[in-house]
Amino acid sequence: MVNRDHITKEMNPELATVNGISVDARIAENVEAFLAAAQAIDASEHLISGYRSVAYQEGLFNSYVQQEMAADPSLSESEAETLVKTYSQPAGASEHQTGLAIDMSTVDALNQSDTTVAKQVQALAPQYGFVLRFPKGKSSSTGVDYEDWHFRYVGKKSAEYMTKHNLTLEEYVALLEERDA
Ligand SMILES: [Zn+2]
Numbered sequence: 001m002v003n004r005d006h007i008t009k010e011m012n013p014e015l016a017t018v019n020g021i022s023v024d025a026r027i028a029e030n031v032e033a034f035l036a037a038a039q040a041i042d043a044s045e046h047l048i049s050g051y052r053s054v055a056y057q058e059g060l061f062n063s064y065v066q067q068e069m070a071a072d073p074s075l076s077e078s079e080a081e082t083l084v085k086t087y088s089q090p091a092g093a094s095e096h097q098t099g100l101a102i103d104m105s106t107v108d109a110l111n112q113s114d115t116t117v118a119k120q121v122q123a124l125a126p127q128y129g130f131v132l133r134f135p136k137g138k139s140s141s142t143g144v145d146y147e148d149w150h151f152r153y154v155g156k157k158s159a160e161y162m163t164k165h166n167l168t169l170e171e172y173v174a175l176l177e178e179r180d181a
Contacts (some may be wrong), residue, residue, distance in 0.1 A: 001173055004085070004143055007092035010054045013099035021050040024099030027129070027153045031102060034128035034151070038104060041124075042117045048103040048149060051096060058091035086145050095133065095152055102130075105149040118148040125151055126159035133169065141168045 002008050016028035023031050031047070038045035052060070061084060068080040075083070081090075087110065088094075095101035104121070106113045122132045131154055134147040152169065154162065162172050 001169055002093065002095050002098055003170070004089065004093045008054075008097065009092065011097055011099070013051065015051055015099060018050070019047050021047040021102070022099070023050040023102060024153075027100060030129050030153060034125065034130055035104065037124055037128065038121045041120050042106050042114070044106040045104060045117075045121065046106075048105060048108060049096060050102050051099040052094065054091050054094075054097050057089065057094045057097060061088055061090050064088050085143075087147075089144075095150075100153040101133065102151050102153075103147075103149040104151060111146065111148045113148050115148075122148075126156065126163045129153050129156045129159050131159045131162050131169070135168070138168050141170050 013024040014026075015022040016025035017023075018028055018031045019035065021031075031050075035045065035047060064084040064087075065077065065080045068083050069075050069077065072080075106117060122135075125131060130151040132148075133150045133152040134142050134144040136146045139145050154169065154172075158172065161167075162169070167175065
């Protein structure tokens with residue numbers, strides 16, 4: 001698990017490319033199959049992002065902070081950072097550095113996909129080992145607002161369990177730790 005409470009260094013996973021997007025080589029087939037299934041629902045489904053290094057994420061996060069400060073000059077840098085954290089992760093806190101996360105949508109903008117299509121794709125994700133990582137109504141658990149495009153590979157069994165019990169990855173990991181304690 002990687003999030004703002006679990007900052008990690010560069011993980012340097014072995015990468016493979018699916019439709020021009022890099023992912024952890026171990027899940028390339030799952031990504032391919034999930035993408036094909038999503039495209040069967042809506043042909044415009046495509047991969048937007050996969051693996052991103054910690055260094056790249058740092059630059060991305062900082063560019064968002066600069067954009068927010070430019071858009072609203074009354075914001076201090078820390079206020080802008082707080083705002084950006086609702087939709088982007090600081091360096092070391094993004095799942096994209098694992099190579100196990102993908103952004104996939106019909107359009108290149110967050111939460112702009114047709115909601116019926118997004119729901120259908122979300123529903124079939126567990127069959128391919130993925131969960132929608134930042135679902136609606138779970139931001140108090142994940143720390144991130146709803147994202148219709150960000151999927152995380154957790155394996156088929158875990159994905160099905162998490163979906164059945166409506167658990168985020170944070171809640172699921174806490175449950176496993178409790179069980180093993
Ligand atoms: Zn993402």
